[in-house]
Amino acid sequence: MHDEREARLLLAMLGRSLFERGYSVGSAGNISVRLPDGYLMTPTNSCLGRLDPERISKLAPDWSHLSGDKPTKEVFLHRAFLTARTDAGAIVHLHSTYATAIACLAVPGDDAPIPPLTPYFVMRIGRTLPVIPYYRPGDAAMEPAVHKAALTAKALLLANHGPVVSGKTLTDAVHAAEELEESAKLALLLRGVPETRRLNAAQVDELL
């Protein structure tokens, strides 16, 4: 569990790092962190590259807005994940290019839109990456579908929108989001290439 002061500073630092390396552009994406007495969330319309630690939104354990700027419009998305995955300390939602491209190609309901090409993808994301049907960003109607998928998956794709990734800590969640993006890139590079070798079931099992 994160200490609030440290979490605010880390959130601003990792947000800037994601932004500077192109994982997020403009005001796309949002991040939440579980605290002992509530949650931190990035403010709506904020740029991940320019977060002011003091203005990050704080929500109470009942998800009401306590302090800071108005939280992301995706509070329900983070709530769905944080309540389903009680071991998760943080959630990262991005519009990173390759994972979002896969989210535009994949069929909702598909649980494995990215094949197990490398061990680190399996170790960071797991066996499944469910694709949730398209909902308008900020539509609370998405919450039950996200919650159900998050019960058994560490990460998912929102169709035609982007990836959502959880981690035990904020650093873990950011690392997993980066690994997902690189794996999506590999999957698109190798799409239709007949010589592609995937990890087999035994190799995947050994990693989990």
Ligand SMILES: O=C(O)[C@@H](O)C(=O)COP(=O)(O)O
């Ligand atoms: O795609 C969207 O509109 C949101 O999911 C998003 O990424 C940014 O929304 P805010 O966090 O409310 O700025």
Ligand SMILES: [Zn+2]
């Ligand atoms: Zn979004």
